[in-house]
Amino acid sequence: MLIYDAVLLDLDGTLLDTIPDLAHAANAMRADLDLAPLPEALIATYVGRGVDNLIRRTLTERLDGEGLTDEQFARGRASFFPRYHAVNGQHAVMFDGVLPGLQRMQQMGLKLAVVTNKSTEFTLPLLERTGLAGFMQAVVCGDTLSERKPHPAPMLHACALLGSLPARSVAVGDSVHDAHSARAAGCSVLAVPYGYNEGNSVHTLDVDAIVETIEAAALWVAEQREH
Numbered sequence: 001m002l003i004y005d006a007v008l009l010d011l012d013g014t015l016l017d018t019i020p021d022l023a024h025a026a027n028a029m030r031a032d033l034d035l036a037p038l039p040e041a042l043i044a045t046y047v048g049r050g051v052d053n054l055i056r057r058t059l060t061e062r063l064d065g066e067g068l069t070d071e072q073f074a075r076g077r078a079s080f081f082p083r084y085h086a087v088n089g090q091h092a093v094m095f096d097g098v099l100p101g102l103q104r105m106q107q108m109g110l111k112l113a114v115v116t117n118k119s120t121e122f123t124l125p126l127l128e129r130t131g132l133a134g135f136m137q138a139v140v141c142g143d144t145l146s147e148r149k150p151h152p153a154p155m156l157h158a159c160a161l162l163g164s165l166p167a168r169s170v171a172v173g174d175s176v177h178d179a180h181s182a183r184a185a186g187c188s189v190l191a192v193p194y195g196y197n198e199g200n201s202v203h204t205l206d207v208d209a210i211v212e213t214i215e216a217a218a219l220w221v222a223e224q225r226e227h
Contacts, residue, residue, distance in 0.1 A: 005109075005110060005168050006162045007112050007169070007217070009113065009173075010174060010195075011127075016093065016126070019196075020093070022054065023044075025086075025087055026054065032079040033072070033076060046063070046198075048117065048198055049117055050148060052077070055073065059072060059073070088129070089129035094132075098213070098215075101213060101218045102135045102214065108225075111137050112137060113158040115140045116142060117177065120143055124139065127139065138158055140158045150179075151184070155184075166186035166187045167186055170220075172190045172211070174193075174197055176198070183206055190217050190220060191205050192217070
């Protein structure tokens with residue numbers, strides 16, 4: 001019987017719906033560069049690989065972010081960062097089941113970490129403003145290491161910070177980047193279906209289970225302990 005002792009949680013699209021804040025900042029940046037606003041639903045498909053990729057995708061309206069000059073990217077970045085700092089956490093909403101799920105995980109004695117591709121300067125204030133910081137024993141951000149998800153290094157680093165083995169850790173996310181990172185690190189993998197995943201279904205991902213909420217993820221871990 002495998003006893004899990006740690007849970008590694010993605011942030012955007014898994015714990016919090018941050019699209020309202022990100023879309024506000026992204027469209028403000030586009031306005032600064034004399035570009036028309038984009039639908040919030042489209043910007044949601046650009047989220048998942050960090051702020052720089054979001055900027056490139058939003059300015060080019062392409063998932064690969066190609067076709068942007070260095071000067072255009074620099075102007076976009078200079079606009080986006082202060083815009084996002086101003087609204088970070090202002091309109092973000094905790095998904096249903098997150099709070100009871102985290103509370104249940106704590107009661108089970110699980111160690112919790114956030115593993116996100118979001119930059120540290122945005123992640124830590126967001127966790128504080130939404131009341132999630134107190135649940136986490138570790139936070140690994142997109143700029144904590146030289147590599148970010150889908151590379152396994154962030155998951156491995158989180159396990160080390162928590163003092164847990166990857167084989168005894170469960171990663172919960174909403175995207176292909178979370179699934180690839182966790183699987184490559186040797187963690188069990190759960191996916192929630194309500195996140196972003198660049199507009200694609202999580203049912204195509206290599207995961208151990210799809211759970212409807214974070215509370216359902218806690219129940220999944222509890223069930224594994226009972227088998």
